[in-house]
Amino acid sequence: MAIKTVAHINLRGNARAALEFYQSVFGGDLVAVSYRDAHSVEDPDQADQLSWGQVTSSSGFQIMAYDVQSSKLWDQGSNAFFVSVRGTDAKEIEDYWGRLSADATISAPLAPAAWSPLYGMLTDQFGVTWVLDVAVEYNH
Incomplete structure (x- = not known):
């Protein structure tokens, strides 16, 4: 399964x-x-x-x-979750970032990080926080 x-x-x-x-x-x-x-x-x-x-x-x-229907409780909260988009192609991640960042609040600009060739975090116009990065193998 x-x-x-x-x-x-x-x-x-x-x-x-x-x-x-x-x-x-x-x-x-x-x-x-x-x-x-x-x-x-x-x-x-x-x-x-x-x-x-x-x-x-x-x-x-x-x-x-x-x-969520108005008859039900709903609270988006703060930092309740992140949606992570990981890829192996830097250009693809840059393209997604360019489109996703429209009207977004940037927490961390898309740039090299210690753990990834590209990493960025933003909160989009709907209040959803996204993390985009280029995935690399983790070495213990």
Whole structure:
């Protein structure tokens, strides 16, 4: 049996916009299922919000997101999680960084680090913190 771990982002009212943005950054296919589509509308004003969505690209990128309904508690918190994008091609990481950094707050500019030829951290316009780096073998 094989498994994989996929980041699933919980947002409030802007999951579709976030997934559309991530698709513009990483490419791939977007699937979006609204509460209306899923026949699970609690509040008519939220019928077109996402009960589930994902972006999947041929490069291996995958992320899921949904809109937490207003009837449920939700607090994005501080530093609750980071989404890490690791690759072996510096140009590919630079390209993702260039697109992902639109309207973002940069915590660490994309630059060489002691553990990686390129490393950077930013918080995007949706409040999600991303870490991008070029992966290298770890020597004990």
